[in-house]
Amino acid sequence: xxxxxxxxxxxxxxxxxxxxxxxxxxxxxxxxxxxxxxxxxxxxxxxxxxxxxxxxxxxxxxxxxxxxxxxxxxxxxxxxxxxxxxxxxxxxxxxxxxxxxxxxxxxxxxxxxxxxxxxxxxxxxxxxxxxxxxxxxxxxxxxxxxxxxxxxxxxxxxxxxxxxxxxxxxxxxxxxxxxxxxxxxxxxxxxxxxxxxxxxxxxxxxxxxxxxxxxxxxxxxxxxxxxxxxxxxxxxxxxxxxxxxxxxxxxxxxxxxxxxxxxxxxxxxxxxxxxxxxxxxxxxxxxxxxxxxxxxxxxxxxxxxxxxxxxxxxxxxxxxxxxxxxxxxxxxxxxxxxxxxxxxxxxxxxxxxxxxxxxxxxxxxxxxxxxxxxxxxxxxxxxxxxxxxxxxxxxxxxxxxxxxxxxxxxxxxxxxxxxxxxxxxxxxxxxxxxxxxxxxxxxxxxxxxxxxxxxxxxxxxxxxxxxxxxxxxxxxxxxxxxxxxxxxxxxxxxxxxxxxxxxxxxxxxxxxxxxxxxxxxxxxxxxxxxxxxxxxxxxxxxxxxxxxxxxxxxxxxxxxxxxxxxxxxxxxxxxxxxxxxxxxxxxxxxxxxxxxxxxxxxxxxxxxxxxxxxxxxxx
Amino acid sequence: xxxxxxxxxxxxxxxxxxxxxxxxxxxxxxxxxxxxxxxxxxxxxxxxxxxxxxxxxxxxxxxxxxxxxxxxxxxxxxxxxxxxxxxxxxxxxxxxxxxxxxxxxxxxxxxxxxxxxxxxxxxxxxxxxxxxxxxxxxxxxxxxxxxxxxxxxxxxxxxxxxxxxxxxxxxxxxxxxxxxxxxxxxxxxxxxxxxxxxxxxxxxxxxxxxxxxxxxxxxxxxxxxxxxxxxxxxxxxxxxxxxxxxxxxxxxxxxxxxxxxxxxxxxxxxxxxxxxxxxxxxxxxxxxxxxxxxxxxxxxxxxxxxxxxxxxxxxxx
Numbered sequence: 001x002x003x004x005x006x007x008x009x010x011x012x013x014x015x016x017x018x019x020x021x022x023x024x025x026x027x028x029x030x031x032x033x034x035x036x037x038x039x040x041x042x043x044x045x046x047x048x049x050x051x052x053x054x055x056x057x058x059x060x061x062x063x064x065x066x067x068x069x070x071x072x073x074x075x076x077x078x079x080x081x082x083x084x085x086x087x088x089x090x091x092x093x094x095x096x097x098x099x100x101x102x103x104x105x106x107x108x109x110x111x112x113x114x115x116x117x118x119x120x121x122x123x124x125x126x127x128x129x130x131x132x133x134x135x136x137x138x139x140x141x142x143x144x145x146x147x148x149x150x151x152x153x154x155x156x157x158x159x160x161x162x163x164x165x166x167x168x169x170x171x172x173x174x175x176x177x178x179x180x181x182x183x184x185x186x187x188x189x190x191x192x193x194x195x196x197x198x199x200x201x202x203x204x205x206x207x208x209x210x211x212x213x214x215x216x217x218x219x220x221x222x223x224x225x226x227x228x229x230x231x232x233x234x235x236x237x238x239x240x241x242x243x244x245x246x247x248x249x250x251x252x253x254x255x256x257x258x259x260x261x262x263x264x265x266x267x268x269x270x271x272x273x274x275x276x277x278x279x280x281x282x283x284x285x286x287x288x289x290x291x292x293x294x295x296x297x298x299x300x301x302x303x304x305x306x307x308x309x310x311x312x313x314x315x316x317x318x319x320x321x322x323x324x325x326x327x328x329x330x331x332x333x334x335x336x337x338x339x340x341x342x343x344x345x346x347x348x349x350x351x352x353x354x355x356x357x358x359x360x361x362x363x364x365x366x367x368x369x370x371x372x373x374x375x376x377x378x379x380x381x382x383x384x385x386x387x388x389x390x391x392x393x394x395x396x397x398x399x400x401x402x403x404x405x406x407x408x409x410x411x412x413x414x415x416x417x418x419x420x421x422x423x424x425x426x427x428x429x430x431x432x433x434x435x436x437x438x439x440x441x442x443x444x445x446x447x448x449x450x451x452x453x454x455x456x457x458x459x460x461x462x463x464x465x466x467x468x469x470x471x472x473x474x475x476x477x478x479x480x481x482x483x484x485x486x487x488x489x490x491x492x493x494x495x496x497x498x499x500x501x502x503x504x505x506x507x508x509x510x511x512x513x514x515x516x517x518x519x520x521x522x523x524x525x526x527x528x529x530x531x532x533x534x535x536x537x538x539x540x541x542x543x544x545x546x547x548x549x550x551x552x553x554x555x556x557x558x559x560x561x562x563x564x565x566x567x568x569x570x571x572x573x574x575x576x577x578x579x580x581x582x583x584x585x586x587x588x589x590x591x592x593x594x595x596x597x598x599x600x601x602x603x604x605x606x607x608x609x610x611x612x613x614x615x616x617x618x619x
Numbered sequence: 620x621x622x623x624x625x626x627x628x629x630x631x632x633x634x635x636x637x638x639x640x641x642x643x644x645x646x647x648x649x650x651x652x653x654x655x656x657x658x659x660x661x662x663x664x665x666x667x668x669x670x671x672x673x674x675x676x677x678x679x680x681x682x683x684x685x686x687x688x689x690x691x692x693x694x695x696x697x698x699x700x701x702x703x704x705x706x707x708x709x710x711x712x713x714x715x716x717x718x719x720x721x722x723x724x725x726x727x728x729x730x731x732x733x734x735x736x737x738x739x740x741x742x743x744x745x746x747x748x749x750x751x752x753x754x755x756x757x758x759x760x761x762x763x764x765x766x767x768x769x770x771x772x773x774x775x776x777x778x779x780x781x782x783x784x785x786x787x788x789x790x791x792x793x794x795x796x797x798x799x800x801x802x803x804x805x806x807x808x809x810x811x812x813x814x815x816x817x818x819x820x821x822x823x824x825x826x827x828x829x830x831x832x833x834x835x836x837x838x839x840x841x842x843x844x845x846x847x848x849x850x851x852x853x854x855x856x857x858x859x860x861x862x863x864x865x866x867x868x869x870x871x872x873x874x875x876x877x878x879x880x881x882x883x884x885x886x887x888x889x890x891x892x893x894x895x896x897x898x899x900x901x902x903x904x905x906x907x908x909x910x911x912x913x914x915x916x917x918x919x920x921x922x923x924x925x926x927x928x929x930x931x932x933x934x935x936x
Contacts, residue, residue, distance in 0.1 A: 118875040119892070119911060123645075126896045126904050203765045207878050210767050211893060226771055233779055240775055244768045252763035259759070351839055388842030395840075400833040403852050405930055410851075411838075418842040448931040464841055 009264055012257040019250055023069040031063035035218045052242055055225070056232050061239065064220040065246050071221045072250075075132060076201035079139035084194050086140065087147025092178055092186075094148070095155025106152045109145035117142050121208060130213045135205055142204070143197045150193050154186035161185075188265035195261055199254035206247055222247040297366070298505040299325040299348070299472055304361035304376075306343055306352070306529075308574070315574040317356065318343050318529045320601075327471070330498065330506040332520035332537070334513060334552065338571040340529040341509045345474045348375060348507070349393050350383040365391070368471065389419045392465035396477040398457035402449040408433075408460050409445030415467035432463040437493060455486035459493065466497060469504070473497075476509045491518055513556045517541065522607075525549050528571050528582040531601060535608035545610035545618050547589045581613065589614060620934055623927055631920040638912040642905055643690055647683060654679060677703075677901075699906035704898050709906040712891060717910065719789065720887035723879070724872045726803055727810035728865060735815040736861065739822025740854055746827060754819065761816035770809045770882035777805065787883035806883040810876070814868055821864045825857035832856070858929050866922040870915045 037057040044054040052061040090105035112120070124138035158164060159182070167177050208214030209223030217224060225243035233240055306318035318340040325331050333341045346352050348363055363375040367390050375383070375391075392415075395401040402411060412429045421428065426445070433441035436459040438452075449457055458478060465473060475494065479487035495518070498506060508519055516523050516537060523540050525533040525548065533546040544550040551567045569586040572578060578585055584594040594613055601611045612618065654673040655665060674680050678689065693700060699709035742751040778786040784801055792799045829835065830853060838852045877889035888907060895903035927934045 117871055118877055119873075119908060122877070122892060122896050123904065123908060126899055126901075199763075206765055207767055211877065211881060213893070213896065223767075226768065230771060233775055237775055237779065240771060244772060248764045248768055251765065252760060255759060255763050349840055351836055384842050384844070386842070387840055393837075393840040395833060395837055397833060401837040403834040403838070403856065404932055405855050406851060411841075414838065414843045414847070415841040418844065418847075450932050461837070 009257070009260045012253055012260055015253045016257050019069060019253065020073065022066060023073045026066050026070045029066065031066060032060040034059060034063040034067040034220045036060075053236070053238065055239055056228055061225075061242055064225060065222070065242055068220040068222045068225060068243065069246065069250070071132070071215055071219055072202050072205055072223075072247075073198075075135055075139070075205045075215070076198045078136045079201045079205075080143065080194055080197040082136065082140035083143035083197060084147050084190065087144035087149075088151045088183075088190060090144070091148040091151025091153075092155050092182060095152040096159055096174075096178060096182070102152075106148055109148035112141065112145045113149075117204065118207070121204060122213070125208070125213050130208075131216055132214075132219070135208060135214050139201045139204060143201065146197065147190065147193055150189050151186060154189055155182060158182055158185050192258060192262045192265055195254065195258045199251055199258065202247070202251055202254070297324050297326040298329070299366075299507075300362075300364040301344075301348070302362045302364070304344065304347055304363065305359050306340070306347060307357050307359050308355050310575055312575060314357075314359075316359075316529060317574050318347075321361070321526070321529075321531055323524050323531070323534065325472070325505045325507065327503045327505055328498075329522065330508060330520045332508045332510060332516040332523045333526060334510060334516055334523055335526035336511055336567075336571050338528070338573075339526040341526050342476055344526070345393070345476050345507060345509050348472075348474060349387060349391055350375060350378070350380070351387075351393075365472070385419070388415045388465075388470075389468040390471045391474070392468075392470035392472070393474040393476065394458070394461050394465050394478045397481045398454060398461050399449070399481070401461055402457055404449050406448075407445070408447050408449060408452070412445070412460060412464045412467065415464045419468050428467070429463075432467055433460070436460070436463040436466075436497075437489075438463075453486075454482055455489060458482060458486075458490055462490075462493065462497070466501070469501060471504060473504055473506045474509070475506065477511070478508075479515065480510075480512075487515075491515060495519055513552050525552070528577065529574065530582060530611060531609070532583065532611045533609065535604070539608060545604050545608070545615040546583075546612045547587045547614075547618065548583050550618065551588075581611075589618070620927065623934060624924060627920055627923045631916050634916045635913045638916065639691065639694060639909055640687075642909050642912070643687060646901055646905055647686065694909070699909075700902040702903050703900045704903075709903055712903075713888065713906060713910055716886060716888045716891050719885065720873065720876055720880070720889060721914075722803065723806055723810070723876055723885060723887060724869055726807035727814055727872065728869050730807055730811035731814035731818045732865065734811075735818025736822050739819040739861075740826050740849065740857075742819070743823045743826035743830065744849070746823075751823075755823070758816040758819045761812050762820075764812065765878075766809060766813055767878040767882055769812050770806065770879055773805060773809055774882065787885065789884070789886050802883075802885075806876075806879045806885050809879055809882070810872065814865075814872075817868055818861065818865060821861050822857060825860045826853055829853050829856045855929070859926060862922060862925055862929070866918055866925075870918050873911045873914050873918075 037059055038054060039057060041054050046053045052065070055061055055064065087109065090109060094102040094105035120142055121138045124141060125134055128134040128137070163185075164177065164181060167181055172181075205214055206221065206223030206226075209221045210227045212224075212227065215221035215224055222243040226240060226247075229236070229239035229243065300322075301324075302322050304318060304321045305316060307314040307316055309315075321340070321344055323331065333344060335341045343352065343356060346356075347358060348365075352358070358376050361376060364372050365375050365386075366372050367386065373382075373386075375386075378386070402408070409426070409429045412432060413425045416425050416428055429445050430441045433444050438444045438456055438459055444452060444456070444460070449460070452460070462478075478494070479490050482490060494506070494508075498504065506519075508516070510516060520537050522535065523533075523537050524531055525540075525546065527548050533540065533544065533549045535545075540549060541553060544553060548567075555567060567586060572582060572585070578595070580593075580595040580597050581587070581590070581599050584590040587594065591614065597613065599611050599613045601609050602615065604610045604615055610618075654670050654677060678686055681689075690700075697710055699713065701707065702709055702712070738754055742754045745751050774786050777783045784805065787805065788802055790798045790802060835848060835852050838848050843852075873888075875889075876885075876887060877893055879885065880887045880889045881893065888911070892904070892907045892911075894900075895907060923933075
């Protein structure tokens, strides 16, 4: 990644270097004197002697452009250097010492930022009179606060870091800490700021010169050249064109250089992009035959495999996951973070992140009309008709899953409106909010999400999910983000809804086995993207056949657990999967063979499966 | 909402007072006598008697706090003092020119939003695609052309070569609405080239960020149509940073239309400021800077109100 960015820096970097070199070498080049007038040949067309022609005083245009680069660049660089020195010092001191120092450095800088920049420059010019010196000084005042702000913010975050506190503890002198330790570490954003400043300074310098308040004639400056050429625009329009081109081209190259430099030095701000938002990437071609021959119950997932791209090629994050769900049944999918349980749920909804692609499998779903469809191959418009009607989902964090800017009632009503309800929506919304146990549902409908508690927000999400009596409700860790007491209430609500909606199937995704015990009929244990055990809840709890399930149960405290912490080690990363059993490195029952052979999912007893070479010994 | 607005207004008025005091102090406390500076030309020392006369006229001989009270008292009655050049009341000139500048800045803002916002949303929704890359490249170019270059080239092409419009100027709306609009569109469009690119970039980044948020996925899970999701759950949430940036730019345009007003001969406040700077007319410069700064503060006040309109959390916070 870094290498690619560096290469992208090469072209704009070379162009910037070329412009700077040209400006430096101006006195050595065989150019005519840029200020020597030749009034007899004023506005002369391009000739062998004067490649770009002569201006309104007969001066050589090419020479003035090259020399103008020298003036513009030196003013811009000098101003940027001054601003960088003053601003960075103020920012570092303010960020490191805080208190009074912060007040007189950073806060004062922010006052300067309150003035429109050109206005401030004009004010300085009023006080000091035009000229290159004034120009550098006023531009430095303008741009120093920018540096101060960047340096201040970076210092604030860097001063708490270990290597700084370590130096303080070692008794290093403050000056040493500031300039030997802190400064190099906050340099990258400052370098970006510097190149940005050079570009802005050039624009402002040329603007002020254009107004006649910057560089003083007859010194060549691009702004002055444009000013001069305006008068003779009718006779010699090209005279206007050359300095405009030089100025715009230089600023463009500098800006391009800044953008690339920022990507290399400061990659945090780089936006990733999500191209698949509107078009679901149906990665699988439609199946040859309609899958109606199977009787899938409500939902039958067959061999779902999901891949994400990585530098070393595609990586499987979910492999060969299969399960079935009957109407009215509740299946719990259990696993640690990274087990692939959430992706499995999102695959059912057709809401996988753009980077994740299904590569194999089927997700057969029986709709309201009894038709069986493969959700993995359903075109997006048809999929959308199912979402929120036949298929509904509740997410982990109700605070971020509700749009903070839209009233609660409107968001619940969306479920209804998206699927054809046009009349009596308001009454339905209030009834739904009452059904999920919101106090004062009339008022709650008009409230914004931030006006109700976290538990109530999850109730709102549930109300929106059950609005159209879905056949399948997916709940992805619906209680994880809530307080323990509220968790119990939400679980009770879900259990109650299940009773009320007899035929609704539910897939309950969680890492919390204690919850599973309360709500599910069957449980599917996932580990590192694979199903490792499946069976009825009571049987699994009584006699787990997989060491991982056994460890999960053992790590379950008497009360409600927040996290499963007792199993040593962590889930292996998708690109570094063990050759044999994926759980073997963390398994206390692992034998020699476990590290060599990957176990298959075997039928253990009717309705029970396990993926372990030694499942017989686990009984 | 009302309490919120009242609180913000109080803070804003306080800020205007601070700015007015600051402008007063900067002019009076910097080394060098304004009267002497004003009268000295080309390094020739001015006549001491003339300097003394001018000091007397400007009230510079009185103690600083007396001058301060007098100045502030004048401001409260809308009295900005008299121009040094022609003894014309500064307040009147500002009242004449300010609406023209506001009209120009407002028109530029509207044009920028009209094309920057939809294009930004479009580019974000097709991030990485051909359209996105083409639009982003255009924005990079538009941001690199200094505004006076755009203006000068516009005059060159539209007025000189094609002779579609006159090279600039100003006609009051009441006298000839069509011509007024044509003359307004050139400078406003010139500003909008860069400003629109800014709006485009901010919108694109903000929309991309909002698209990643959970509530968008939750809305998808409800089966909401993409069009509704974009309008209600994406663009609305992306508006806050756009408003911030546009307001910031409009604010700096209040004093920054100098170049465009110069190129198109638009008789706004900026031209007045340049003239005042060239003549070193201190009372004029002070008055204009003060008005622009006060407008800047007012703009920030309006932006705060706008935040509250967009985001209910701000209203109640």
